[in-house]
Amino acid sequence: MKPGKFRIVITATGVLLVAVAILSDTAGFSSGDDFGYGQAFTVSAGVLLVLAGIFGNRFIGGYKSVSIMLLNSFLLLALVEFSSLIVVKLIGTERVFAGQRELLQSHTLEKDSLIFPDFQYHPFVMWKSAELDLSLMNVDSDGTRRTCGNPESPSVRIFMLGGSAVWGWMVPDSCTIPSVLQEVLKTTGYPGISVTNLGQNGWVSTQEITQLVLKLNSGEIPDMVIFYDGANDMLASVENGEAGLVIGNQSTRRRFQGCGQGETSRCSMLSILGNTNCYRLIRYLTFDREELFEADPVIVPVSPRFADTQFNLKDLAAETCDIYLGNYRIAEALADEYGFEFYYVLQPLMNFQFDDESLEGVKIPGAEDRSITAFAEMVYGEILARQNQYPRLIYAQQAFTGGCGDLFMDLCHLNADGNEVVASWIVSVLRENSLLLFETAGAEGTI
Numbered sequence: 001m002k003p004g005k006f007r008i009v010i011t012a013t014g015v016l017l018v019a020v021a022i023l024s025d026t027a028g029f030s031s032g033d034d035f036g037y038g039q040a041f042t043v044s045a046g047v048l049l050v051l052a053g054i055f056g057n058r059f060i061g062g063y064k065s066v067s068i069m070l071l072n073s074f075l076l077l078a079l080v081e082f083s084s085l086i087v088v089k090l091i092g093t094e095r096v097f098a099g100q101r102e103l104l105q106s107h108t109l110e111k112d113s114l115i116f117p118d119f120q121y122h123p124f125v126m127w128k129s130a131e132l133d134l135s136l137m138n139v140d141s142d143g144t145r146r147t148c149g150n151p152e153s154p155s156v157r158i159f160m161l162g163g164s165a166v167w168g169w170m171v172p173d174s175c176t177i178p179s180v181l182q183e184v185l186k187t188t189g190y191p192g193i194s195v196t197n198l199g200q201n202g203w204v205s206t207q208e209i210t211q212l213v214l215k216l217n218s219g220e221i222p223d224m225v226i227f228y229d230g231a232n233d234m235l236a237s238v239e240n241g242e243a244g245l246v247i248g249n250q251s252t253r254r255r256f257q258g259c260g261q262g263e264t265s266r267c268s269m270l271s272i273l274g275n276t277n278c279y280r281l282i283r284y285l286t287f288d289r290e291e292l293f294e295a296d297p298v299i300v301p302v303s304p305r306f307a308d309t310q311f312n313l314k315d316l317a318a319e320t321c322d323i324y325l326g327n328y329r330i331a332e333a334l335a336d337e338y339g340f341e342f343y344y345v346l347q348p349l350m351n352f353q354f355d356d357e358s359l360e361g362v363k364i365p366g367a368e369d370r371s372i373t374a375f376a377e378m379v380y381g382e383i384l385a386r387q388n389q390y391p392r393l394i395y396a397q398q399a400f401t402g403g404c405g406d407l408f409m410d411l412c413h414l415n416a417d418g419n420e421v422v423a424s425w426i427v428s429v430l431r432e433n434s435l436l437l438f439e440t441a442g443a444e445g446t447i
Helices: 003-027 037-055 057-091 093-097 100-112 177-187 205-217 231-240 249-258 264-274 277-286 289-294 313-338 350-354 370-385 416-433 435-443
Strands: 119-122 126-129 156-162 193-197 224-229 341-346 393-395
Touching: 003 037, 037 057, 057 093, 057 277, 093 277, 100 289, 156 177, 156 205, 177 193, 177 416, 205 224, 205 313, 224 231, 224 313, 231 249, 231 313, 231 370, 264 277, 313 341, 313 370, 341 370, 341 416, 350 370
Parallel strands: 156 193, 156 224, 224 341, 341 393
Antiparallel strands: 119 126
16 A cells, blocks of 8 residues: 555544544443543544654654653653652651541640541441540440440430531530430439430431431330431531432532542542642642641531522422421331330521621631521521421520520530530420320339
8 A cells, every 4th residue: 555545544544533432422332421531542542543644754753752751751750759758758658648637636636635536337327427435535336426324224215316416526425415414314313214325427317317217127216216406407408509418418429420430530530649649748748737727617518509599598498398397207107106205306506696686797617608597597497487387396496595605616516515505405395295204203203
């Protein structure tokens, strides 16, 4: 074949490969909807053939020059990576490889002897707290936080379910709501009652119902179940722009789908770069630790949908309320079936202490975006408007008859004093309404 015709064939073949790669999605030949590895390789091969056909012998010389430059670049990168490895070893691998979460954990542990725990996978509920064995914080292998003062042989068992407010965000074991509830019950004449803290950081009410079902299926039947929640259902809707999802749903979705389909190449490249010693060393040297330690926490990011003027927040609030109260009805059905009492406690929020004031200038840590507090009022308004239809639904904001003062750490987390106020109020509600407590007290001769 003559050189001219050979170059034409090569050029045509290259054009054909590029066309096949671009049109493979339409023709149904690709494995996904986006541009994948195979298509990228085919396009690259096609472009090289086209260039070879157009430039002929000149392409070979250019190809050699580009290959030498790429090889030199690779050797330079390898040298930089090897040098970074030496520096990392000198500084200390653990210090350089520690992420923001690990740094914050070590900082809070040193400062307060407390920590915000890692999470570990658990079937159906998705996650629970990882095991902890600290002086002020203890979590067993099943992710259950310690409740102080449990009797050895209880006559009555109470399960308490909720999010981080129940788990005990940044308070010692002895100051969680379940632990204080346990202590108040003991000192007010109910020493035989045991409270179990089944709360978990970030859980919404659907996860709590699921956890209760798992306990019931395993044969652990409580005498009473107290749900203490509401904030996380609202915050999950804020983060997702959709009701009925868990907090962190987008990152969970990406773990299963993002790097398995359309985002494969991007995720793979980021993963490769993020695991290099050079990248980690740059992050370590340029990272402002003081700024990290002093930064106010953000409870959840706000979904971009909230900025859309056409997005109906009232409908989202109503849907969030429907799911929350739908789980109330599930709890009620389970209580009837298994014979336990239950109470649905709508947890208090910091911004509601400003009902008669403007929120202008009021700092609410973790919720500086006013759309969060505005949406919280919408969701809680929907729930409270239907409260008379749900006799076991009680509102813990009523515990703060004398004002909230400095009892809140952020929008929805109380400090140790706040937990004591709420736990004491719950006991007073139970003493007035719980047939179980009346029977227990009567059996022990305290009434």
